[in-house]
Amino acid sequence: MPGMVVFGRRWGIASDDLVLPGAFELFIRVLWWIGILTLYATRKGKFDCHGGALLHSYLIVLLVLLAFIILTLCAIVYVSAQGTIMNPGPRRSVPALVYLRALLYIPELVWACLGAVWVSDDSGGCEPAEVGIVLGTVVASWIILLSMFVGVLIVFDPLGSLRGPVPIGQYSGLRDLESSESSQLFYSARSLAVRVWESRLRLLCCCLPQDDNHRAAFSSIAQLVSGFFSDTDLVPSDIAAGLALLHQEQDKVEQCKDPDDVIPHSPSSPIREDLEIELEKAAHCMQFAVAAYGWPLYVYSNPFTGLCKLSGDCCRNPRAEYDLVGGDNLGCNFNSILHVTGLQYRDFIHISFHNQIYEIPFFVALDHKREAVLVAVRGTLSLKDALTDLSAECENLPVEGVSGACYAHKGISQAANYIYKKLVNDGILSQAFSIAPEYRLVITGHSLGAGTASLLAVLLRSTYPTLQCYAFSPPGGLMSKALAEYSKQFVVSVVLGKDLVPRLSIPNMEDLKRRILKMVSNCSKPKYKILLHGCWYEVFGGTPDDFPTEMENRREEELSQPLLGGGSLLVQGSTSYQSLSSDDSPTHSTHLPLYLPGRIMYITEDGPTRRHCFSQVRYRAEWSSEMAFRSVLISPRMIADHMPDVVLRALHSLTSDRPFSLCPSSLSNSHLNVI
Secondary structure, three states: OOOOEEOOEEOOOOOOOOHHHHHHHHHHHHHHHHHHHHHHHHHOOOOOOOOHHHHHHHHHHHHHHHHHHHHHHHHHHHHHOOOEOOEOHHHOOHHHHHHHHHHHHHHHHHHHHHHHHHHHHOOOOOOHHHHHHHHHHHHHHHHHHHHHHHHHHHHOOOOOOOOOOOOHHHHHHHHOOOHHHHHHHHHHHHHHHHHHHHHHHHHHOOOOOOOHHHHHHHHHHHHHHHHOOOOEOOOHHHHHHHHHHHHHHHHHHHHOOOOOOOOOOOOOOOOHHHHHHHHHHHHHHHHHHHHOOOHHHHHHHOOOOHHHHHHHHHHOOOHHHHOOOEEEOOOHHHHHHHHHHOOOHHHEEEEEOOOEOOEOOEEEEEEOOOOEEEEEEOOOOOHHHHHHHHOOOEEEOOOOOOOOOOEEEHHHHHHHHHHHHHHHHOOHHHHHHHHOOOOEEEEEEEOHHHHHHHHHHHHHOOOOOOOEEEEEOOOOOOEOHHHHHHHOOOEEEEEEOOOOHHHOOHHHHHHHHHHHHHHHHHEOOOHHHHHHHHHHHHHHOOOOOOOOEOOOOOOHHHHOOOOOOOOOOEOOOOHHHHHOOOOOOOOOOOOOOOEOOOEEEEEEEEOOOOOOOOOEEEEEEEEEOHHHHOOOOOOOHHHHOOOHHHHHHHHHHHHHOOOEEOOOHHHHHHHOOOO
16 A cells, blocks of 8 residues: 555555554553563562652553553554555544554653653662662663664655545645646656665665776666666555465466476477487586586585685685686685586696676686586675676667677676677687687586577677587576577577576566556455464465455446545556456566576476475476566575576486485585586
C-alpha cells in the first residue's frame, strides 16, 4: 500500500508494518515493567538510603510512563494488524497512534536523564540491586531511543515530500489531468529520483576515484534503479510480501508438473553424446573460471587449509618465476591459481589483477591437457565489478558478418573491449600462439566473467575461427538476439538450477514487478501473516500458502482507484499501470531485449527441491532454450546456485556420475585441486 503519511511527508513504511517491531518492543517493555514493579513491591518502605525518596518517586513515575507506553504499543500492534495490503481503511488511526507514541519519547528521554543523574550523584548507600535496576533502565531507554533514531533514518524517503498526501477527493482531478501535465509531473519525479540515487551511489562509493567512467556509471545505474517501482507506491515490505507469495505460487506450479516432463531441446541442440562431451569440457574449463577469482575464493573453498597452503608461497619472493609472467598485482592470487589449476608457472603467459570499473582481472595460460590457449576472466568480486554489472543499458557492438541489430550490455561490453585490446594490442595472444601455434583458443569465465568472455569471443571470432567459449552462470541480459544466435556456433552457457543471474535482465525484472503487484493486490491476508508464513516456509519448508483472495478478477482500472484511507497503488499512465491486467500477458518492456549467449546447458537437481544438509544430490543436464529463462524464480537457492564452487561441484558430479552432499566443504576442497 502507499507509504504512511506522518509529519507532513510519506515514509518508506506502511501502516501495516508496525505489527512485528511493535510486538517486539511491547515484549521488552512488559518485561521491563514487571521488573520495575517487582523491585518497587519488594522494596516499598525500605528506600532508606541517601537518595531513597527520589528513587521512590522515580520508580512510581517510571511505572506510570511504561504503562502508557505499553497501552500505546498494544493499540498500535492491534490496529496495524487489521485490514490487508490493499485495504488500509481499518488502519486509519495508525498515524494518530504514531504521533502519541512519538510524544511519549519526550518524557522517556527526560526520565532517562534523571535516572543517569541519580545513579551518578544520589545512589550512595543504596542497595546494589536498586542501583543496578535504575542503571539498566537508563541503558535500556537510551538503546531504545537510539534504535528509534536509526529506524527513522532507515525508513526516511528522500522523495517523500514529492508524493505528499493528496486528499481523497482530489484523486479524480489528478486522474483527469491532461496527459502532457501528467507526463511532466511524472518526469519531474523521475528526475529527482535519479539525482537521489546518484547521491546514494557517490556516498556508497566515496572511496573510489570520481573520474569520468565512474560518473557515467553512477548516472546510468541511477536511471536504471530509479525506474523500478518508481511508478508504484509500494514500500519495501510490500515487495518482500509479494516475493514470499510468488515463491509459494511458483512452488505450487512446480509441484503440479508431470515428473516425467523434460527440459525442451532447442532446435539447434546436438545429440546426447555431444552433450556428454561438452560436459567434460565444461567441467575442465570451470576449474580455470574458479581459479580466476584468486585467493579469496580459494580460501573460502578451503577454510581449514587454504591459508596455510598459501601463506608459505606468499611469504617467499620468487621474483625469478614472476619475471616470466606478464601482468600486475600477482602475489597470493598467482599462487592460488597455481594450486587450483595444477599448472606450472611457465605455463602462464599473462596474469592481471588490475581492477577498475569496466576493467576486470583475467589471465592467459597454456592448457597442455586440452591443447588450448586459455583465457579466463574473473567474475564479480569487488565494488568496481558491481558497478560494471549494474551499467546495464544497451551499447552498440557491431560485428562483421552478423545480420540484425547488434548490441549488448554496456558495462560488460566495455570490459570485453578492455580485455580485447590487452590481448591484441599488447600482443599477449601472439606471444601465446608463438609458443604453441597448433593450440586453439578457449575463453571462459563465471558470472560477470562469463558475460565478458562471451562478448570477447564474439570480438575474436573473426580472427580465431576455431575458438570456443564456456560461459558459466552468465548474466541474462547480455546480448541482442542476432548476437545470441551467432554465438551458438562457438559459445556454451552453463546454468545451474534456479540461479538468479542468468534470469536477471531488465524485461525480466519488469515482469517480476508486474507479478508482485498482482500478488499483493489480490491477497486478502494481513501482511504480517504473509511475512511470518513466508519466513517459516523459506527456512523450514512446508505447504505453500493457499493464497486466499478477495479480488480474483481485479483489473488495472480498479488498482488505480484510491485505497480506503490511502492513495492509489499505481501511477496512472505509468508502464506498470499499462502492463498490469487480469491475465498473464507479458509486460511490454520499454527496454531492448537482451539474451543469454550461445547454446544453453541447463543443470538441475534430480529429486525433491528441498533436502536436508548432507543429503545426497544427483544432477541432470539437458540442452535448453533461452525461453526457459524469461522469468525470475524465487527460491532460497537462487543465490547459492550461482556460487562458482557449487557450479563446479555440480559439473564434477555429472562427469564422475556420483552424488554429492549439499554441504560438501571437504568434497569441494578436493575438487578444487584436481585438474
